[in-house]
Amino acid sequence: xxxxxxxxxxxxxxxxxxxxxxxxxxxxxxxxxxxxxxxxxxxxxxxxxxxxxxxxxxxxxxxxxxxxxxxxxxxxxxxxxxxxxxxxxxxxxxxxxxxx
Numbered sequence: 862x863x864x865x866x867x868x869x870x871x872x873x874x875x876x877x878x879x880x881x882x883x884x885x886x887x888x889x890x891x892x893x894x895x896x897x898x899x900x901x902x903x904x905x906x907x908x909x910x911x912x913x914x915x916x917x918x919x920x921x922x923x924x925x926x927x928x929x930x931x932x933x934x935x936x937x938x939x940x941x942x943x944x945x946x947x948x949x950x951x952x953x954x955x956x957x958x959x960x961x
Contacts (some may be wrong), residue, residue, distance in 0.1 A: 865879075871908075872921040875926045879916040879939055886950060887916045888941045897938070905931050 881887040891909050894916075899905040906921040918935060922928040 871873075872923065873925055874919065874921050875928050875932055875960055876917065876919045877935070878912070879918070881914045881916065881943075884911065884914045886946050887911050887914050888915050888948060889950070890939065893942050894935070899931075901927070907931070907935075917945070 869875070879887075879890070881890060888911060891911055895909055899907055904923040904927055908919045910917045910919075917937075920928060920931050922931055
């Protein structure tokens with residue numbers, strides 16, 4: 862017995878907009894968060910995009926429970942990225958790059 866994919870209207874959609882201080886910081890966050898793939902790609906679709914200094918994340922999931930779990934996990938990762946950027950971004954941008 863094969864299960865068919867749900868139609869577009871059967872997916873649960875969530876969009877989150879996360880503002881950053883600069884477009885560069887939003888780009889760093891996107892790159893850091895894009896590395897991890899979804900554990901259930903058949904049941905969770907994620908799209909990350911930039912809108913100036915805003916990271917826009919859109920999730921489509923098969924169930925409301927998956928939507929909640931996916932969003933919670935994403936926001937935990939965003940929290941870590943934001944704290945890391947706030948701790949190190951200014952220092953990293955001011956540090957001279959030496960090429961050997």
